[in-house]
Amino acid sequence: MPSAVPQPAIVLVRPQMGENIGGAARAMWNFGLDRMRVVEPRDGWPNQKAVAMASGAGRLLDEAGHYGSVAEALDDCTFVFATTARGRGLTKPVYSPEKAMELAREKIAAGEKVAVMFGPERAGLENEDVARANAIITVPVNPEFFSLNLAQCVLLTAYEWRRQSVEIEHERVEMAKTDWASAIEVEKLSQHYEERLDEAGFFFPEAKAEGMKVNLRNLWSRMPLTRADVQMFHGMLRQMVRWKDRQD
Amino acid sequence: MPSAVPQPAIVLVRPQMGENIGGAARAMWNFGLDRMRVVEPRDGWPNQKAVAMASGAGRLLDEAGHYGSVAEALDDCTFVFATTARGRGLTKPVYSPEKAMELAREKIAAGEKVAVMFGPERAGLENEDVARANAIITVPVNPEFFSLNLAQCVLLTAYEWRRQSVEIEHERVEMAKTDWASAIEVEKLSQHYEERLDEAGFFFPEAKAEGMKVNLRNLWSRMPLTRADVQMFHGMLRQMVRWKDRQD
Numbered sequence: 397m398p399s400a401v402p403q404p405a406i407v408l409v410r411p412q413m414g415e416n417i418g419g420a421a422r423a424m425w426n427f428g429l430d431r432m433r434v435v436e437p438r439d440g441w442p443n444q445k446a447v448a449m450a451s452g453a454g455r456l457l458d459e460a461g462h463y464g465s466v467a468e469a470l471d472d473c474t475f476v477f478a479t480t481a482r483g484r485g486l487t488k489p490v491y492s493p494e495k496a497m498e499l500a501r502e503k504i505a506a507g508e509k510v511a512v513m514f515g516p517e518r519a520g521l522e523n524e525d526v527a528r529a530n531a532i533i534t535v536p537v538n539p540e541f542f543s544l545n546l547a548q549c550v551l552l553t554a555y556e557w558r559r560q561s562v563e564i565e566h567e568r569v570e571m572a573k574t575d576w577a578s579a580i581e582v583e584k585l586s587q588h589y590e591e592r593l594d595e596a597g598f599f600f601p602e603a604k605a606e607g608m609k610v611n612l613r614n615l616w617s618r619m620p621l622t623r624a625d626v627q628m629f630h631g632m633l634r635q636m637v638r639w640k641d642r643q644d
Numbered sequence: 645m646p647s648a649v650p651q652p653a654i655v656l657v658r659p660q661m662g663e664n665i666g667g668a669a670r671a672m673w674n675f676g677l678d679r680m681r682v683v684e685p686r687d688g689w690p691n692q693k694a695v696a697m698a699s700g701a702g703r704l705l706d707e708a709g710h711y712g713s714v715a716e717a718l719d720d721c722t723f724v725f726a727t728t729a730r731g732r733g734l735t736k737p738v739y740s741p742e743k744a745m746e747l748a749r750e751k752i753a754a755g756e757k758v759a760v761m762f763g764p765e766r767a768g769l770e771n772e773d774v775a776r777a778n779a780i781i782t783v784p785v786n787p788e789f790f791s792l793n794l795a796q797c798v799l800l801t802a803y804e805w806r807r808q809s810v811e812i813e814h815e816r817v818e819m820a821k822t823d824w825a826s827a828i829e830v831e832k833l834s835q836h837y838e839e840r841l842d843e844a845g846f847f848f849p850e851a852k853a854e855g856m857k858v859n860l861r862n863l864w865s866r867m868p869l870t871r872a873d874v875q876m877f878h879g880m881l882r883q884m885v886r887w888k889d890r891q892d
Contacts (some may be wrong), residue, residue: 423796428786452791487817487870494807495814535803536812538676543700548671548799551792555783555800559742564784566743569735622735 398430398459404477404500404510404557405431406550407469409525412438412517418449418457419547420514425453427554428562432460433511435469466513466525473511475503478521478529479549481542486523490532497556499531512553517546577621585626586616592633596640646678646707652725652748652758652805653679654798655717657773660686660765666697666705667795668762673701675802676810680708681759683717714761714773721759723751726769726777727797729790734771738780745804747779760801765794817868825869833874834864840881844888 406424411417411434421432430453437443441462450457463469470476477496491499500510513529515521526532535544535552544552558564577585590609599605619625654672659665659682669680685691689710698705711717718724725744739747748758761777763769774780783792783800792800806812825833838857847853867873 422791425789426785426792452789487872489815489817492812492814494812536806536810537674538806541673541700543670544674544799548796551796551799552803555803558784558786562784564740564742566740567737569737624735 399428401428401561402504403429403431403561404497404504404512405433405473406553407433407435407466407511407513408437408546409435409466409469409513409521410438410516411514411546414439414443414445414447415449416517416546417443417446418451418453419545420550421446421450421453421456421460423547423551424554425456426551427558429554429557430456430459432456433463433469434460435463435466437462438516466528470511470513470528472509474508475500475510475531476529477510477512477531477533478526479512479514479533479535479553480520480526481534481537481544484523484526484532486526486532488526488529488532490534492536493533493553493556494559496531496533497553497560500557501560514546514549575623577623577626581623581626582616582621585621585629586613588630589616589633592637647676649676649809650752651677651679651809652745652752652760653681653721654801655681655683655714655759655761656685656794657683657714657717657761657769658686658764659762659794662687662691662693662695663697664765664794665691665694666699666701667793668798669694669698669701669704669708671795671799672802673704674799675806677802677805678704678707680704681711681717682708683711683714685710686764714776718759718761718776720757722756723748723758723779724777725758725760725779725781726774727760727762727781727783727801728768728774729782729785729792732771732774732780734774734780736774736777736780738782740784741781741800741804742807744779744781745801745808748805749808762794762797823871825871825874829871829874830864830869833869833877834861836878837864837881840885 406420406429408417408420411420417434417437424430424432434441439445442457446457447454461469477491477500500512503510512533513521513525515525533553535549537544590612593599593612599608654668654677656665656668659668665682665685672678672680682689687693690705694705695702709717725739725748751758760781761769761773763773781801783797785792838860841847841860847856
């Protein structure tokens with residue numbers, strides 16, 4: 397069963413290699429897309445090489461629509477994007493994947509049916525196919541070099557769909573089984589080091605001692621220390637003192 | 645010669661398949677990255693399969709640094725990201741590719757040397773490698789499915805680097821050799837249709853005629869018409885009239 401989340405259909409037009417169809421299915425499902433449509437695949441349908449490559453995303457192939465023409469595949473769609481690597485001399489809006497998937501999200505939220513077409517591996521979509529689309533998606537690659545394969549183009553589109561449609565957590569701190577050190581714990585650590593280093597004659601010459609201490613206190617306070625870190629620092633210092641004591 | 649643009653180094657740690665090293669090079673260069681470092685590649689260095697796969701981005705392999713350990717590869721870096729698919733139980737910030745490349749851009753602009761580490765195909769980075777990094781990058785995939793390969797992980801990172809570091813054109817209209825129609829041209833087109841359709845008895849019944857005309861005028865004005873479109877519409881209508889005339 398396809399997922400219940402409204403989403404764009406991914407339409408592979410005349411794909412050549414089964415491996416690439418399977419790779420496209422995996423690329424889609426990595427980012428939560430599971431509506432594939434396949435138009436005139438070169439080697440027929442179903443395709444065993446596609447199934448072998450899709451491992452884990454094989455369901456998308458089982459559920460994929462198989463069509464004899466681009467027109468049939470797009471029958472129920474109200475807005476269609478065509479992905480192309482370069483201009484086609486057609487008057488049509490051209491969007492980045494980011495902007496396109498933002499539009500797709502808006503249109504789908506308003507009840508539209510959106511599709512994104514991808515052409516055959518070697519030559520891409522024919523102008524005749526592109527003319528059926530409402531807009532073009534072009535990936536903003538290095539102008540000196542374009543070598544994205546079919547699965548990679550699908551991947552970037554699916555990635556942008558997920559970026560636009562799911563709340564992405566951009567930043568978090570992964571925690572070990574420890575907590576952050578509290579200010580008093582950092583303060584005690586700072587004192588511990590200051591005292592021992594003072595005994596050790598670290599703050600020398602006298603004239604610079606106060607500045608050195610301020611720098612050291614600041615060092616501790618700007619470090620994101622966990623309790624475990626604090627214990628580790630205490631332990632290291634204690635060990636150095638023990639070592640010193642053994643030399644006496 | 646590497647490009648002059650300051651950028652993060654891409655560090656492949658113990659990559660297994662030459663094909664994937666070549667694929668990573670292509671993924672990088674698609675988005676303008678060309679500083680690769682390779683640590684302990686399984687099959688030695690240089691790697692002919694990598695070269696064969698890199699077609700067009702082979703220069704990146706020729707210029708890549710080859711290192712015997714992760715520590716050596718990161719020697720000159722002031723900030724290192726490690727890419728991982730899942731948590732490692734290490735206390736460390738975790739960023740989305742988007743946020744990470746935004747940070748990378750800021751750090752590089754401030755003169756820092758930034759690297760992004762990618763682990764071997766099968767198992768990813770060891771915890772020991774991750775511990776050397778200042779932060780983690782995790783791609784926000786579908787929680788039910790993760791199957792990104794090495795080149796795809798590099799691709800998404802490079803894509804986000806380009807998104808963050810280059811002004812992307814999100815929207816433009818690709819123009820054929822025509823210009824947009826001016827308001828007066830659209831107005832004349834609207835009049836042409838209204839007159840002929842009036843003659844043809846299209847605006848019927850009388851009571852609805854004015855409403856139908858308003859709708860039709862609105863239709864023309866909300867269409868993004870080029871001069872060529874306008875000529876095409878004029879021509880179609882004229883032809884219908886000629887056809888009608890032939891029947892008289």
